[in-house]
Amino acid sequence: MRNKKAILAAPLVDFWSIIIFIFIIIVFYYIIQSTVGGSEDIKARQQTLVTNAVLEAYLRTPVSVDGKEIQMSQLIIDAHITGDYTKLIEESNSITGKFPKYGIDIFYPDRQLSINRAASLYRYNQVSSFIPAPNGGTIKIILYLPYD
Amino acid sequence: MKRDKSAITTFEMIYWIARAIFLIIVIVSVVTLVRLCITTQSNTEELEANLLVNHFLYSPDSIVYYDEFSGRPMLGIVDTGRLNDMTLDSAFSFGDKNTMLAAKIEIYDFDSKPVKFVAYYNKPYYDGWFPLTGESGAGAVSEYPFSIYTLYSTPDGKINKGIMNITVLIPKS
Structure with a gap:
């Protein structure tokens, strides 16, 4: 009779031991995941510095407009004033053409311009800069760069 | 009565095989987790x-x-x-x-x-x-x-x- 009781209790003990074991594995998995996240964070911060230098270069890029040399940041403002974004898109495309993983978004107060939308697949790292818009508000420029 | 006893013994033997497999899984998991947690070499x-x-x-x-x-x-x-x-x-x-x-x-x-x-x-x-x-x-x-x-x-x-x-x-x- 006692033996029969023990036979019935044993599967219960085993069942709970499996449940507890799975629970411990899940807890450890999350602990390890959080440690890995830390090293990824360092990598992302490192890459942000490179992305920032690239954005600075982009905004300072010399552009020839009607025989006059201006910077890309000025062209961004001029395009908003005139409403003609052709030159801005053309110049930006020439950069993303050589660096296909770079993506640029320009947010005007009333519209958004996206250069190289395909880069959105790699949007791991981004830096932004602001330029005052001529008729109030700000123009936000975002550069996307994947980290390897 | 004799038949009952041998059936219980057989059942327990099969049961212990399952337990042994589970024990091996636990040991392997614990060793793997410990090895993952201990960093012997960091690549900077x-x-x-x-x-x-x-x-x-x-x-x-x-x-x-x-x-x-x-x-x-x-x-x-x-x-x-x-x-x-x-x-x-x-x-x-x-x-x-x-x-x-x-x-x-x-x-x-x-x-x-x-x-x-x-x-x-x-x-x-x-x-x-x-x-x-x-x-x-x-x-x-x-x-x-x-x-x-x-x-x-x-x-x-x-x-x-x-x-x-x-x-x-x-x-x-």
Whole structure:
């Protein structure tokens, strides 16, 4: 009779031991995941510095407009004033053409311009800069760069 | 009664096999988890390569174009007048014998392919280590290439669009 009781209790003990074991594995998995996240964070911060230098270069890029040399940041403002974004898109495309993983978004107060939308697949790292818009508000420029 | 006893024994034997398998799974899992948690070797090579590149891009003592009027380094613009081995070596000094890092910086014009400017950081070691890249094991050298959009200044003060390729070499210890 006692033996029969023990036979019935044993599967219960085993069942709970499996449940507890799975629970411990899940807890450890999350602990390890959080440690890995830390090293990824360092990598992302490192890459942000490179992305920032690239954005600075982009905004300072010399552009020839009607025989006059201006910077890309000025062209961004001029395009908003005139409403003609052709030159801005053309110049930006020439950069993303050589660096296909770079993506640029320009947010005007009333519209958004996206250069190289395909880069959105790699949007791991981004830096932004602001330029005052001529008729109030700000123009936000975002550069996307994947980290390897 | 006898039949019952033998059935129980058989059942228990099968049951113990399942338990033994579970015990093996537990042991393997615990060993794996412990091995994952204990870091015996940390690889900081990539971090070191990134730090060196960031130093080249940001430090006013390095190759970045420095505006003396405002006293600010103009990020994103490389001063080609300063792009030489001597400037790079003095910008990031590890003493007389630097066995930790070496690098090559090449600047291409944006539209044409030929290299416009080249400079080396720790050139003697770069030349010695470069043939060892791609090998594995101790004594081999890790290669970290970077390709960055940049602007560069010419001696006449003009700013042009360019592509900067930086190759960082770090020996494996």
